[in-house]
Amino acid sequence: METIIQASYLIAAALFILGLKQMSSPVTARRGILWAGAGMVLATLVTFMSPEILDSDQVGTNILLIVVAIVIGGGYAWYSGKKVAMTDMPQMIAMYNGMGGGAAAAIAAVELMKASTEASHDVTGATTVAGILGTDIAILGILGAIIGTISFSGSIIAWAKLDGRLSRSKLLPKQHIVNALLAIVTVGFAVAIYFTADINTIIIFFVLALILGVFITVPVGGADMPVIISLFNALTGLAVGFEGYVLGNAAMIVAGIVVGSAGSLLTQLMAKAMNRSVANVFFAGVGTNVAATGSDDSLGVMKEIQAQDAGILMSFASQVVIIPGYGMAVAQAQHKIWELTQILTEKGVTVKFAIHPVAGRMPGHMNVLLAEAGVPYDMIYDMEDINADFKNTTVALIIGANDVVNPSAKNDSSSPLYGMPILDAMNAENVIVIKRGRGAGFSGVENPLFFADNTKMLFGDGQKAASQLIQAVKEL
Template sequence: MVAQHIMGLSGLLAAGLFIFGLKRMSSPATALSGIVAAGVGMVVAVAASFLVVFDLVQAGNAELGTNVALALIALVLGGGWAWWRGSKVAMTAMPQMVALYNGMGGGAAAAIAAVELSGTGRGASLALAVTVIGALIGSVSLTGSIIAWAKLDGKIKKPWRFGGQRLVNGVVFAATVLLGIAAVVLHGTADGVSLAILFFLGALAFGIMMTLPIGGADMPVVISLYNAFTGLAVGLEGFALQNPALMIAGMVVGSAGTLLTVLMAKAMNRSLVNVLFSNFGDVSGGGGEDVKGEMKSTDASDAAINMRYASSVIIIPGYGLAVAQAQQKLYEFVKLLQTAGVDVKFAIHPVAGRMPGHMNVLLAEAGVPYDIIFDMDDINATFANTDVALVIGANDVVNPAARTDKSSPIYGMPILNADQARQVYVVKRGQGKGYSGVENLLFFQENCSMVYGDAQAVMTSMIQAVKDLGA
């Protein structure tokens, strides 16, 4: 009885820590402490669960002893592997890792549901129905996240589409739902177990089929959506198990993931339906608007000298910066500019990189102060009065076609107003297009010059050029 009371209190404490941690994660300056707080909450919840199980074992339920040993082994192996991989993962592989961890959470919820559905006895219909819904969402999150990981990691290079695909997916989903209903109705019978197995196979297959047609440009939104799915699945399974900590944690993660998904879709000026069911990224060219002007290139040293004598510079980081692992060199260059009296700021687009907050984490890793990093809405009006905009590895998020070309697939998407700066330098490996496949009109503007090369090498040249001025 005492253990049950401790379990209830620990669930309340864990839930409070989850919510407090999530609140702290809303700002880059406090995100680390928020992650630690949420982690402590998880430790409290897990420890309390083991306390209850140990109490049951001491009360004479010896069968649980083996389960406790297996759970401890799984905890050590899983925690050790996650710690090792998390400490070694490259910044460019961070989105893939997040996708996998999202999937594991959904898979854990589905595994809990599988145990419940394979049990004997009739069971409460409401609890079983909630269990099946959680199992469906968790299974979709598991396989969908694995496909998202494969796309981000280059294992799957192109979307897989065929005629009538939406109809086939709809049939698979409807059949899976019917199998889930039948599994609830026949729960506790041999037929119920068979139907539950078919239900899980259908749910896992639908997660794959739902994600395969989605283009790589939309993977950040998809990752966020599956994060919401995982939270919802965990919350539902928490209800089925009458576990307050699971319910609250799942609801917090689910609601936060849903809000983030909506905000990201809004930042792309697209509905979630469009993200999931359009062929975004399968276009060639920039729509109907003719590209005027030509690309001009300049040396890294000339661009650096111009920035050294500028009054203000806004830097726009993109995925290319992460690929080149040039964030440390970039910040070294920034400090040289600041020493020379240049006002330097960073502008972050909501969907820059390959996952929410990717660029913020990248800059934090290099030690860039939070007070010079600004979100799009807070800095966009500043570009018109800025001497130089430096774009490193970004593409679609600075493309003026989003404002002017109604036939462009990115039309209406809010962008960073880099083109309004007096001078724009774009650091880019070559003349390729972004994820959307749209030609970037910024690159052809009169006030824009391209600095071709790997960002690491370009930043090294820029640093040396500024240092030579002071020699």
């Protein structure tokens, strides 16, 4: 039986890796999800064959609890996955990261509580967690506990900020010093758990780790959310891998390593796209102290354009580059933008989509939206591939993007965005910006591009503005 279980876990692990490989391309991503899902189903089914389940005196209760958990978790995941709007996808990803970290932390809590109970009843004669669980299991279990707990509470805060339930202006006095002291104390309790088996120490440790996750996430600015989400994804993977070792579950170990390594790489890529380190993302607090108010008079006046005039400009353009941002997601305007693209293409206009790595509120957010609308992959360009082409662009159409096209990131060393690579939309002959109002972006930093001589503002809801552009172009 054990051979069958381990072989099944090996197959599940291979399916995880194959699925991840398939997800590296938009063309095969759907197939990759199916492969990874098949691996997860196999790993779950094999759990019922585990000796800890079948050889227990309470085998019926164990199986019932597992089935109930699968029905509740799977049912809710299916329902929420079917019902969630594309605009809420970042919140869902953050929540799923949190649930994964929370599950790993729960496993660690159970194992540590069991060790504490054994020590208090003198079951084995050992009086410490290390003595009861073994050095390697104790260390990895505690590491998984702290990482998983931080990922859980931090992801909940990220979800609350993305969902608008928590203000982004939450930088406390001496925040970073408080965070450092809290981290030191939390690690101190983790060490204490290793050398003891005191139940109160374990409880305080988890409470501190929960608070630490909250405190390190609250100051993070909105522009950094894609980095934070990918980082918590990596932390969740590590926590799952560590707890897989604690349970002796090969599938959990491999899945955790795969998710952890992929998440770590993605985090580095996201941070690199902003020309910042991961530590700087946590400690700089971009956008937390900047008031996102109206226009800055020193920059000049925004110049408006009507949809009819914008339609004329785009219809007779040689090339139009569309730059989508989170505002497009909020307005759910991706389908209208694709319709506009098709009409312009029929008129002989070359249309391209420029995607910034951290546009939106999660990695690949804009790619997901455009894929949903049916935009071909060969029309979508990364920042590095499109920036040099802006000087050959007649019209750069910005819809819902702000910080990722802000020239202050290049020209103003006093700006919180300084050093962040941007899409060079300002180099286009004409810039048209679809925007709901005159306020700053999510980071709270004003954008000089919107006041530039070659920029015109088309104010209004993204979907409505796109519809007006479609009508204007059709009439020509």
